[in-house]
Amino acid sequence: MAERRDRLDIIKDILKAIQNKGGEIKPTHLLYKSNLSHEGMKRYVAELKSKMMIDEKIDNKGNKRFVITDQGLKFLEDYRKIKEFTESFGL
Numbered sequence: 415m416a417e418r419r420d421r422l423d424i425i426k427d428i429l430k431a432i433q434n435k436g437g438e439i440k441p442t443h444l445l446y447k448s449n450l451s452h453e454g455m456k457r458y459v460a461e462l463k464s465k466m467m468i469d470e471k472i473d474n475k476g477n478k479r480f481v482i483t484d485q486g487l488k489f490l491e492d493y494r495k496i497k498e499f500t501e502s503f504g505l
Contacts, residue, residue, distance in 0.1 A: 424450065426493050428458055429467065432482040433490065438471070439480055462486070 419427070431447035432439045445455050459480065462468045467486035471479050
């Protein structure tokens with residue numbers, strides 16, 4: 415049985431999905447890439463927006479996209495460092 419992701423892993427997956435798409439992503443693509451339910455994704459997106467890790471932009475055709483911010487990029491870098499540190503101790 416696959417191990418469940420914790421909250422920080424889900425946040426990392428969302429931010430990484432946006433980063434991997436060139437810094438912005440359509441909501442439906444984020445839904446598939448983050449492997450969450452629609453409601454789950456909405457909750458995480460709202461939290462990440464409130465913490466200024468992602469922003470929302472609307473293009474001239476009215477299409478919505480999520481954009482990673484500098485704060486989101488900093489989270490990814492710090493997350494990577496913490497993961498490397500804990501893995502170096504076998505945790």
